[in-house]
Amino acid sequence: MKKEISRKCENDRDNCPVKDVLNRVGDKWSMLTVIMLSDHGTLRFNELHQLIDGISQKMLTVTLKMLEADGLLTRKMYAQIPPKVEYALTPLGESLVTPLMHLYDWANTNMPEIKASRERYEKAVAV
Amino acid sequence: MKKEISRKCENDRDNCPVKDVLNRVGDKWSMLTVIMLSDHGTLRFNELHQLIDGISQKMLTVTLKMLEADGLLTRKMYAQIPPKVEYALTPLGESLVTPLMHLYDWANTNMPEIKASRERYEKAVAV
DNA sequence: CTGGATCCAAACGGATACTG
DNA sequence: CAGTATCCGTTTGGATCCAG
Secondary structure, three states, X not given: OHHHHXXXXXXXXXXXXXXHHHXXXXXXXXXXXXXHHHHHOOEEHHHHHHHOOOOOHHHHHHHXXXXXXXXXXXXXXXXXXXXXXXEEEOHHHHHXXXXXXXXXXXXXXXXXXXXXXXXXXXXXXXX | OHHHXXXXXXXXXXXXXXXXXXXXXXXXXXXXXXXXXXXXXXXXHHHHHHHOOOOOHHHHHHHHHHHHHOOOEEEEEEXXXXXXXXXXXXXXXXXXXXXXXXXXHHHHHHHXXXXXXXXXXXXXXXX
């Protein structure tokens, strides 16, 4: 079970799914975007812009394009003036929410302990 | 349930556990390191260096320090010449493996679909 | 063997101005 | 409204050399 992970990473150097998915999941905004779309359903560009606290317009654009390219969300343009574009998760994108949940739960549960550990570490280093 | 995630991220801007954990989980080498230690148990510096394909010595050092600071692994030095240092996951570190598994399984399952989607997207853009 | 210290190129990402 | 284009500081991370 466990062994499977590293064995794949050792033998299949350029095709390690963990690396690949973490590169996507791990970037600054992708996961927040997926989460927002999961929570709120279909959203327009500006709605996302406001929901994802602190994201710049540039990064939102880039992030949405990546997620679209990966097939995690769909982009629906309406031929209107002013333009209207709606983003929504695909089933694939939705399916990512579940494992993400587990990670979130872990983070939520253990963050206090981690923060405490960081502070202890800081003090130990200072000495 | 779902709502919880984004609500926390919206209201608690500087204390969003998702951001926080993804900053740790999402960096280039942390997760691979945790996985290796989970699979192989206690490992020495050079063993990790060889197991984690492609990591530089610098990044391994940095990554190990971060994980130690967060309390995810322990560092055990032996007062010898030449030095010997052993790294092992703490219970906290072990507990991270489970949610990571879910992510790994998702990645493993869906990577083909994602790659196919990326190729389709490339071609669509090229036109 | 286990790192620390430095240098440097590339990638990331914010701010701003502009467009259909 | 939904981006694109550009500039530019910051961060990341590899290579290399050095040390206990």
